[in-house]
Amino acid sequence: MGVLIVVEGLDGAGKRTLSAGLVGSWRAAGFRVATLAFPRYGQSVHADLGAEALRGRHGDTASSVDGMALLWALDRRDAADELRKLLADNDIVLLDRYVASNVAYTAARKHQGASGPAAEWVREIEFGRFGLPVPDLQLLLKVPVELAARRARDREAADVARDRDAYERDGDLQTRTGEVYDELVQQKWMSPWMVAGPDTDPEQLAAQISNQLRHGEGVTR
Numbered sequence: 468m469g470v471l472i473v474v475e476g477l478d479g480a481g482k483r484t485l486s487a488g489l490v491g492s493w494r495a496a497g498f499r500v501a502t503l504a505f506p507r508y509g510q511s512v513h514a515d516l517g518a519e520a521l522r523g524r525h526g527d528t529a530s531s532v533d534g535m536a537l538l539w540a541l542d543r544r545d546a547a548d549e550l551r552k553l554l555a556d557n558d559i560v561l562l563d564r565y566v567a568s569n570v571a572y573t574a575a576r577k578h579q580g581a582s583g584p585a586a587e588w589v590r591e592i593e594f595g596r597f598g599l600p601v602p603d604l605q606l607l608l609k610v611p612v613e614l615a616a617r618r619a620r621d622r623e624a625a626d627v628a629r630d631r632d633a634y635e636r637d638g639d640l641q642t643r644t645g646e647v648y649d650e651l652v653q654q655k656w657m658s659p660w661m662v663a664g665p666d667t668d669p670e671q672l673a674a675q676i677s678n679q680l681r682h683g684e685g686v687t688r
């Protein structure tokens with residue numbers, strides 16, 4: 468049974484870039500690694516509806532905090548069997564965003580914290596009712612809000628396919644989301660957490676995590 472590792476952080480933090488670096492390093496070291504990114508755009512109707520809603524479509528869907536959270540959660544529910552199979556067939560399964568994203572953004576949109584009712588509702592729906600696998604380790608890529616926003620803007624300028632959605636344009640939401648993530652780390656929400664900075668070397672981090680896992684730290688299963 469493989470270990471489930473999640474990369475979390477603000478929009479534009481660099482999660483996709485770091486995830487690719489970690490996966491490459493682990494594969495080079497001989498680990499069997501699978502990876503998934505949530506939302507699963509192009510594969511999940513729920514993910515696509517969510518992305519479209521954040522770009523002004525589907526009436527008032529985006530204004531419903533709970534409705535948006537359910538779309539992202541249903542995407543993961545549909546991926547649950549695939550995720551369990553990937554865990555059975557690999558040493559490491561790396562996820563770019565997972566349930567903690569839903570907790571952080573949903574609580575932040577409602578001006579709540581990581582112990583508030585929205586966080587508890589997301590936890591109960593996704594891990595309780597949907598039975599999603601619990602991560603062994605969650606990694607917060609902690610990048611100053613201004614730097615993450617600049618990276619998202621630069622990416623949009625370079626690639627029209629990566630236009631910023633409503634959450635990415637909302638600096639106050641990003642600030643509050645970062646605060647909820649900090650609380651999740653402090654609480655060790657659902658698993659041990661590690662925090663990585665904006666200039667983290669993926670190869671070094673991959674080695675650190677695999678050593679830690681080898682010594683049984685950060686593994687809850």
Ligand SMILES: Nc1ncnc2c1ncn2[C@@H]1O[C@H](COP(=O)(O)OP(=O)(O)OP(=O)(O)O)[C@@H](O)[C@H]1O
Pocket residue numbers: 476477478479480481482483484485618619621622665666667
């Ligand atoms: N360590 C880094 N140094 C400089 N630029 C970076 C770094 N990491 C990522 N970037 C750049 O920042 C932008 C955002 O990175 P990336 O797409 O990896 O972020 P993300 O956290 O996955 O974003 P989102 O959640 O919005 O999809 C990209 O243009 C990427 O090339």
Ligand SMILES: Cc1cn([C@H]2C[C@H](O)[C@@H](COP(=O)(O)O)O2)c(=O)[nH]c1=O
Pocket residue numbers: 478505506536539540564565566568569570572573632634635
């Ligand atoms: C998976 C997930 C995402 N979100 C938020 C985070 C982003 O602002 C948008 C879209 O995600 P992307 O990584 O920028 O493509 O949705 C969320 O609120 N809940 C989730 O579960």
